[in-house]
Amino acid sequence: MPLLAALHNFAYWLTQDREEAEDLVQETYLKALNGFSSFQPGTNLRAWMYRILRNNFLTSRTGLSAKMTVPLDPEEDAALLPVTADTPESLLFARADRQAVQDALEKLALPFREVILLCDMEEMRYQEIAGTLAIPIGTVMSRLSRARRMMRELLAART
Amino acid sequence: MSCDWARKLDQYVDAELPDSELPDMEAHLRTCPACASGALSRLQAKRLTQAAGRRYSPSPEFRMKVERSLASARLPHWARRWLPALAAAAALLVILSGAAIWLQHARGEQALGELADLHIATLASPNPVDVPSSDRHTVKPWFQGKLPFSFNLPDLETSQFRLIGGRLTYFQQNPGAQLLLESGKHRISVFIFQNRAGISQLNSGSALRNKLAFHSESWTEGGLWYFVVGDAGASDIHGLSELLRSAAGS
Numbered sequence: 001m002p003l004l005a006a007l008h009n010f011a012y013w014l015t016q017d018r019e020e021a022e023d024l025v026q027e028t029y030l031k032a033l034n035g036f037s038s039f040q041p042g043t044n045l046r047a048w049m050y051r052i053l054r055n056n057f058l059t060s061r062t063g064l065s066a067k068m069t070v071p072l073d074p075e076e077d078a079a080l081l082p083v084t085a086d087t088p089e090s091l092l093f094a095r096a097d098r099q100a101v102q103d104a105l106e107k108l109a110l111p112f113r114e115v116i117l118l119c120d121m122e123e124m125r126y127q128e129i130a131g132t133l134a135i136p137i138g139t140v141m142s143r144l145s146r147a148r149r150m151m152r153e154l155l156a157a158r159t
Numbered sequence: 160m161s162c163d164w165a166r167k168l169d170q171y172v173d174a175e176l177p178d179s180e181l182p183d184m185e186a187h188l189r190t191c192p193a194c195a196s197g198a199l200s201r202l203q204a205k206r207l208t209q210a211a212g213r214r215y216s217p218s219p220e221f222r223m224k225v226e227r228s229l230a231s232a233r234l235p236h237w238a239r240r241w242l243p244a245l246a247a248a249a250a251l252l253v254i255l256s257g258a259a260i261w262l263q264h265a266r267g268e269q270a271l272g273e274l275a276d277l278h279i280a281t282l283a284s285p286n287p288v289d290v291p292s293s294d295r296h297t298v299k300p301w302f303q304g305k306l307p308f309s310f311n312l313p314d315l316e317t318s319q320f321r322l323i324g325g326r327l328t329y330f331q332q333n334p335g336a337q338l339l340l341e342s343g344k345h346r347i348s349v350f351i352f353q354n355r356a357g358i359s360q361l362n363s364g365s366a367l368r369n370k371l372a373f374h375s376e377s378w379t380e381g382g383l384w385y386f387v388v389g390d391a392g393a394s395d396i397h398g399l400s401e402l403l404r405s406a407a408g409s
Contacts, residue, residue, distance in 0.1 A: 009215045026225050026228055148204065152204075
């Protein structure tokens with residue numbers, strides 16, 4: 001069950017708790033099995049499974065609490081600001097180790113953590129991410145841009 | 160970095176830039192050091208996030224628990240209406256098989272990305288080759304005793320390619336040969352490894368073409384796995400690959 005490992009990893013990043021992540025994944029599989037008639041042939045199966053997992057999470061206690069504590073900034077206003085390439089910030093990832101990046105990911109607010117993980121770790125297309133998170137592609141791009149900027153800021157704060 | 164292309168570097172690195180804009184972006188990257196550096200640092204960040212994100216693994220006990228719960232969830236359906244349950248189970252198998260193929264593809268692309276990194280690191284090194292020579296009869300014997308295999312090099316005299324030299328390299332704990340060549344001002348690396356499990360499952364990564372303006376080609380022949388990568392055009396990479404293939408077959 002190879003998708004199990006990927007879903008479990010993503011669930012753990014969402015919940016930050018092993019037991020909660022395992023419950024979430026198990027519930028996701030059961031819902032997928034019972035609700036397979038709702039899947040539309042020709043659409044993206046992987047995104048469908050991730051969407052079930054994420055919806056389950058958002059209705060869980062941890063998910064509800066994460067939603068309550070996220071500042072709702074106007075993301076589109078901060079969209080796609082260019083990054084200065086030749087400043088020391090651009091060297092942060094070259095110097096950062098895996099642990100530093102994991103610490104920074106943990107500190108990201110949920111909407112930014114999930115979008116950067118789906119794009120960079122799961123290598124989903126923008127369209128696939130938009131379908132999984134139920135947001136427009138423009139929001140995917142602006143949220144991703146902000147998430148990457150936050151990662152650079154968090155890594156810079158360590159040095 | 161104030162040019163308009165800088166705003167599209169994220170899309171470029173995520174392979175989301177429209178095909179119609181790719182040639183202009185790649186031409187721009189060749190002339191704008193700031194954007195080229197920006198693209199490279201974004202790619203580094205993406206790779207590091209990808210590696211750091213794969214952090215948590217399910218325990219074998221949890222895997223069994225999920226399998227058991229799925230089996231028991233299916234049983235009542237089987238008893239009541241066996242046909243829909245069979246369809247659902249088959250569909251889930253399709254999901255899982257698709258995911259297996261996708262994961263294998265993702266791992267393959269990551270490994271090919273590492274080889275592209277090796278090529279970039281070689282170009283950045285002040286001593287890119289261990290044996291600097293344009294003579295294939297000097298470069299090939301240099302690997303004797305250093306590698307558990309031998310390979311043939313084509314005669315490049317009448318071709319557009321020039322051999323710069325060779326170096327010993329390692330990929331996934333396997334020793335191999337890295338040959339550096341040039342075609343005009345473009346540098347090309349040829350990696351040769353024994354065709355072992357893992358390596359043989361890799362194929363030429365189309366994603367590389369979009370992400371770094373690199374072209375690549377790979378194949379297996381005579382128990383060896385070849386991987387050619389460089390910023391030269393796709394036809395040049397293919398031409399060099401054909402020369403190597405004909406030499407290997409001779």
